[in-house]
Amino acid sequence: MTFTNNMIAELNLLLKFPDTSLMQGIKVHHDAEPELIAAAQRMFDKGIVTLPDGGYLTDLGHDLVEHAQIIATAFSHPPG
Template identity: 70%
Template sequence: MTFTPDMASELTLLLKFPNKSLMQGIKIHHDAKPEVVSAAQRLFEKGIVT
């Protein structure tokens, strides 16, 4: 399976989540890079993050 740049951005974002607890998360700040914001939006639309 070949990863697209969008998939790589989504995976990179998912790897930033803490792995110690399912009750923790990350914040996307207003000045985040556009590719990070887009990755977060796609993951939200897929139902992977809230």
């Protein structure tokens, strides 16, 4: 399995959520990039966020953010 463009957009959106507080969310505005708007809707449909335009992370969303951060950190380190 490979990451699709939709998956990458969703991972990038997950990484935009604040990681300092569970009580902070995001709002994807209607004039945002279409890929971002679509990613937010898909994440809502999957039960990852509370609103179609972002909102707060669900329990599943919090778990996924942790994994996304680990992947992003691992890929950002230079080899060696």
